Amino acid sequence: MTSTPVNSYRTLPDQDGHFGNYGGRFVAETLMPLILELEQAWKDAKNDPEFQKELDYYLKYYVGRPSPLYFAERLTDHFGGAKIYFKRDELNHTGAHKINNCIGQILLAKRMGKTRIIAETGAGQHGVATATVCARFGLPCTVYMGAKDIKRQSPNVFRMRLLGAEVKPVSSGSRSLKDAMNEALRDWVTNVEDTFYIIGTAAGPHPYPEMVRDFQCVIGNEAKQQILEAEGRLPDMLIAAIGGGSNAIGLFHPFLDDKDVAITGVEAAGHGVHTGKHAASLTAGAPGVLHGNRTYLLMDDDGQIKEADSISAGLDYPGIGPEHAWLKDIGRVDYVSITDREALDAFKLCSELEGIIPALEPSHALAHVAKVAPKMSPDQIIIVNVCGRGDKDIFTVAEALGVEL
Amino acid sequence: MTDTIIGGQTRITRRFDKLRAEGRAGLVTFITAGDPDPETSFEILKQLPAAGADVIELGMPFTDPMADGPAIQEASNRALAAGMHMRKTLSLVRGFRDQDHDTPIILMGYYNPIYIYGVEAFLEDARNAGVDGLIVVDLPPEEDAELCVPTVNKGLSFIRLTTPTSDDKRLPKLVKNTSGFVYYVSVAGVTGAGSASNAQIVEAMSRLRRHTDLPIAVGFGIKNADQAADVAKQADAAVVGSAIVSKIAESLDENGKATDKTASMVTDLVRELADGVRNARK
DSSP: OOOOOTTOSOSOSOTTSEETTEEEEEOOGGGHHHHHHHHHHHHHHHTOHHHHHHHHHHIIIIIOOSOOEEEOHHHHHHHTSSEEEEEOGGGSGGGBTHHHHHHHHHHHHHHTTOOEEEEEESSSHHHHHHHHHHHHHTOOEEEEEEHHHHHHTHHHHHHHHHTTOEEEEEOSTTSSHHHHHHHHHHHHHHSTTTEEEOOOSSOSSTTHHHHHHHHHHHHHHHHHHHHHHHHSSOOSEEEEEOSSOHHHHHHHGGGTTOTTOEEEEEEEEETOGGGTOSOOHHHHOEEEEETEEEEEEOBOTTSOBOOOOOSSGGGOOSOOOHHHHHHHHHTSSEEEEEEHHHHHHHHHHHHHHHSOOBOHHHHHHHHHHHHHGGGSOTTOEEEEEOOBBSGGGHHHHHHHTTOOO | OOOSEETTEEHHHHHHHHHHHHTOOEEEEEEETTSSOHHHHHHHHHHHHHHTOSEEEEEOOOSOOTTOOHHHHHHHHHHHHTTOOHHHHHHHHHHHHTTOSSSOEEEEEOHHHHHHHOHHHHHHHHHHHTOOEEEETTOOGGGTTTTHHHHHHTTOEEOOEEOTTOOTTTHHHHHTTOOSOEEEEOSSSOTTSOOOOHHHHHHHHHHHHTTOOSOEEEESSOOSHHHHHHHHHHSSEEEEOHHHHHHHHHHOOTTSOOOTTHHHHHHHHHHHHHHHHHHTTO
């Protein structure tokens, strides 16, 4: 007989999309019928073996899954503590974990008969992944991107355009990810009949946080099997970077009920949480409502949203997926923060010792590894999600290091 | 002392009863509280009824107005840059109520500033200030427990947005818990974008009338007196927002500050719109 354990951390959201106090469906009425239709389509697809088969096919032959679980031997020796494994989602087609979700959502969009795709992007990884699947499946694609991010992530902008996507610069507000999301929502509300919005992170109105998580859980499911094969046991700790939180929830979720696995999410502390210039909404924010869900947000005492700040465009968002908000409150996951400086150091160290140039987003996770691994014993195991590769970041890093390219 | 409800009637129902008695539709005008600065905004607000506004929607500024087009986004930004916040918005209403006891005021905006203020405290303060109802863009009926139900319990109206995507299946859910009037957003889109055709509005009106006896106000994309008149032939009221706040933007000096023309440019437009609405059925 099988049943879900009563104290499982894996049963949410409830039918209204709530993770405890978080989540929900805080959207304009124009979108509600579509949101409800999407929820139903997602429920049907999830239980349809044909959909799963199609998804598995593309994940294997197009994305290149499973991604390896790699023993980072030199980094392990360098820190002289816990054994460090990399979950190498940077090896996916397009160079990040984002495509796991994009493949899933575009298959759903086709199933729903939608003929046009929109997306928001911060670092450009989600935009590239969306443009990629749109090219593959022959759907027109519009990507909203903050004007500030277009400047600092120009290689990805060019990539999206090569893939046939229209990249629309967003000059309102802080000109970064949150404003790109506002603009995508404005497009969606205008073109609600034919358009599917591929949200890139495990946030937004229900069912997105659940749906994106489920598409990203391939990371954790693989990692679990792979570590059992490599070590014959589960890891002692999981570490992943968090902007909206999709790569992290994808790695974490399959391990939530494994009580002996400690789990840590790493937010971007920007110039330092004390400076006010950061993106650490769980560390320094409070619950509020934005972009379709209740979650931790950076805001002032009037409920006005503050601008986030991080060297990593992918973490530069003043909110966080609602499931992370819940996991923080109940204490199942620890959330810490890492500054731009610490992330840059980890970026260099990983490049030099492992021959892997990580994106600035997982560089935050690697920087936390640098803090905890030396204090752990050599028979302990850490899995860190290297969720994206750093090619897109070389200009930003060069500028931060004072190097002219 | 609040006089929101008198003899079981709210200011909103009394206003729509009066319009019906006069055989005409009403004009609902939107401005953002604190745009372009709190003082000028108060001047404009005070002059709206005399210029012909029958109902006033007052926008609560928010950093991330994701259902609004550029005109209202900028109005919000101007207000916030001028130091506007929720307490000042409520005192604007209080100041208005000191001199006008009859024109309904509806606060319109997004949920987060209310949530952060605290729902109970906000409703108490809003009612005491003389607010008659709320329109909160990002609270569909699925989230009624958040604010809609407490608002109704407090004796204020919770006015729902209905849209071209609100079909016969969805509408019963939308008109439940609502009061005052029903706002019909005539195009799927953000504020200030395109407008609906007469035929589309006629079709929508008949769909809505199957589900509610409440007055129906139609908005989105109404920019001039002719368009307002067209809507006023079909609906109980025409709502104009972006065109009005665009006048404010037009009136500012090169530093974005109010000029001595700011209030009059707004009231001139409102007067034209009111003429259109008042003469529509003649």
